[in-house]
Amino acid sequence: MAAEVFYDDDADLSIISQRKVAILGYGSQGHAHALSLRDSGVDVRIGLKESSKSRSKAEEEGLAVGTPAEVAAWADVIMVLVPDTVQADVYKTDIEPNLKQGDAIMFGHGFNIRYDLIQPPAGVDVAMVAPKGPGHVVRRQFNEGKGVPCLIAVEQDATGGAQALALSYAKAIGGTRAGVLTTTFTEETETDLFGEQVVLCGGVTELMRAGFDTLVEAGYQPEAAYFEVLHELKLIVDMVNEGGLSNMWYSVSDTAEYGGVTRGPRIITDETRAEMRRVLGEIQDGSFAKEWVAESKSYEQFNKLREDQKAHPIEKIGAKLRDMMPWVKRKITETA
Ligand SMILES: NC(=O)C1=CN([C@@H]2O[C@H](COP(=O)(O)OP(=O)(O)OC[C@H]3O[C@@H](n4cnc5c(N)ncnc54)[C@H](OP(=O)(O)O)[C@@H]3O)[C@@H](O)[C@H]2O)C=CC1
Ligand SMILES: CC[C@](O)(C(C)=O)C(=O)O
Ligand SMILES: [Mg+2]
Numbered sequence: 001m002a003a004e005v006f007y008d009d010d011a012d013l014s015i016i017s018q019r020k021v022a023i024l025g026y027g028s029q030g031h032a033h034a035l036s037l038r039d040s041g042v043d044v045r046i047g048l049k050e051s052s053k054s055r056s057k058a059e060e061e062g063l064a065v066g067t068p069a070e071v072a073a074w075a076d077v078i079m080v081l082v083p084d085t086v087q088a089d090v091y092k093t094d095i096e097p098n099l100k101q102g103d104a105i106m107f108g109h110g111f112n113i114r115y116d117l118i119q120p121p122a123g124v125d126v127a128m129v130a131p132k133g134p135g136h137v138v139r140r141q142f143n144e145g146k147g148v149p150c151l152i153a154v155e156q157d158a159t160g161g162a163q164a165l166a167l168s169y170a171k172a173i174g175g176t177r178a179g180v181l182t183t184t185f186t187e188e189t190e191t192d193l194f195g196e197q198v199v200l201c202g203g204v205t206e207l208m209r210a211g212f213d214t215l216v217e218a219g220y221q222p223e224a225a226y227f228e229v230l231h232e233l234k235l236i237v238d239m240v241n242e243g244g245l246s247n248m249w250y251s252v253s254d255t256a257e258y259g260g261v262t263r264g265p266r267i268i269t270d271e272t273r274a275e276m277r278r279v280l281g282e283i284q285d286g287s288f289a290k291e292w293v294a295e296s297k298s299y300e301q302f303n304k305l306r307e308d309q310k311a312h313p314i315e316k317i318g319a320k321l322r323d324m325m326p327w328v329k330r331k332i333t334e335t336a
């Protein structure tokens, strides 16, 4: 059955405009939600620790900032946009003691509900508005009159109005301009983790690094390798994004198309597809979540892997080449 997709005319902005919304966290998603909600006429306050380095950024925007506990007590809608691995602690310390009957607790990703790290009480709505894109792009597109598609879900509908509330919230951040789908916390969590690990973040970066390494090892200039496997990827993906795979195949040469359709399946093989299924299995059985929550206590392995990513030659050559293409370089700022 085809999914139902909601657009601007299906959502009522007045629902979220009548609520008091606490945004906990002012990072990638937090700043985007907070600023776009405010620009849509919603009463918003930001919850951050006294020591938070994000505080000054929110204050510079004229947003009211308090501690997570203070704004949770003030609000009747609490959107949790602190990192997934700290949400359970923030919930216990700052949110749970301040939840009132009829409040709504909302999430930008289903991780903590899907893996039972947070168990909200009966009597509150539990919903999700998950943009399918980076927070800085969510904000950028809102400012440009566009929007990033969102998934919404309701885990607990205490008031009978949880879905309408989530849809209204999604409208306020620009989601219904692009399309909003209903889902479950389980489907959102599992597909989101799979997408970022296998395709969008993990798969694509590893493909670029491997392609770059192969060309450089074979004696080609690193600059040529960078343009070929990283810079041009966006140009090719833009064609796919604008008109589908066929649009891209139409635009590239017949030589590229023939080489692509015959060689592509030699790169993404049956073995790769089997590994994708194993990665999905680790998401579904909770072992990835367990591993990540344990790693987040020290960041020991994660910090080493981050250093390895930064040190790869594709990063060094890329920085040099992007300096010559100022239109490509776009600094991420909290108001971008
Ligand atoms: N990044 C993205 O584009 C997307 C993220 N999501 C989801 O959105 C949620 C937020 O992720 P993201 O925006 O990446 O997070 P970020 O890491 O970008 O930002 C986290 C924010 O939370 C604050 N923070 C960290 N720890 C605490 C704490 N203990 N108490 C209070 N505030 C704290 C940080 O402030 P400071 O460090 O200054 O204290 C910062 O303002 C997650 O559930 C994520 O899965 C969903 C879709 C896409
Ligand atoms: C693709 C990564 C993402 O899921 C996102 C931007 O949608 C995230 O968790 O940041
Ligand atoms: Mg995502």
Ligand SMILES: [Mg+2]
Binding pocket: 109, 192, 193, 196
């Ligand atoms: Mg994600």
